[in-house]
Amino acid sequence: MAIKYKKISVAEAKTLIQAAAPMILDCRDTKDYKAGHIDDALHVHEGLKESLIKRGDKQRDLLIYCYYGHASEHLAEFFSDFGFKAVYSLDGGYASWREALQAA
Secondary structure (H helix, E strand, O other): OOOOOEEEOHHHHHHHHHHHOOEEEEOOOHHHHHHOOOOOOEEOOHHHHHHHHHHOOOOOOEEEEOOOOOHHHHHHHHHHHOOOOOEEEEOOHHHHHHHHHHHO
C-alpha cells in the first residue's frame, strides 16, 4: 500500500508554512505542548480529530508533528485515510524544529 502523506524536513516545513498556511497539528502530550510548540499549532486530542474528520477542510494542507517524527507518521496516515489531500509529517519532529531554531 502506498504512503499517502509526505515526510518533510524542517526547511521544507518552514517553506510550507510561509507558502500555504497549513493547519499545524501537535500530537505530543499536553505538558510538552504547553511548554512550547510551533506557532499556531493546535494540540491534537480526540475531539479535535473527530471535528476535523467531520468538518475539516480536506483540501487544506496539514502539517503534523510529534516529539521525534514517529507518532506523527501514524496520525498523518490516519488523516490521509479520511480523505485529506495534502498531509505532511515533520521528519525529526519538534526536536528537529527546536534544534533548527537554536542554530539560526
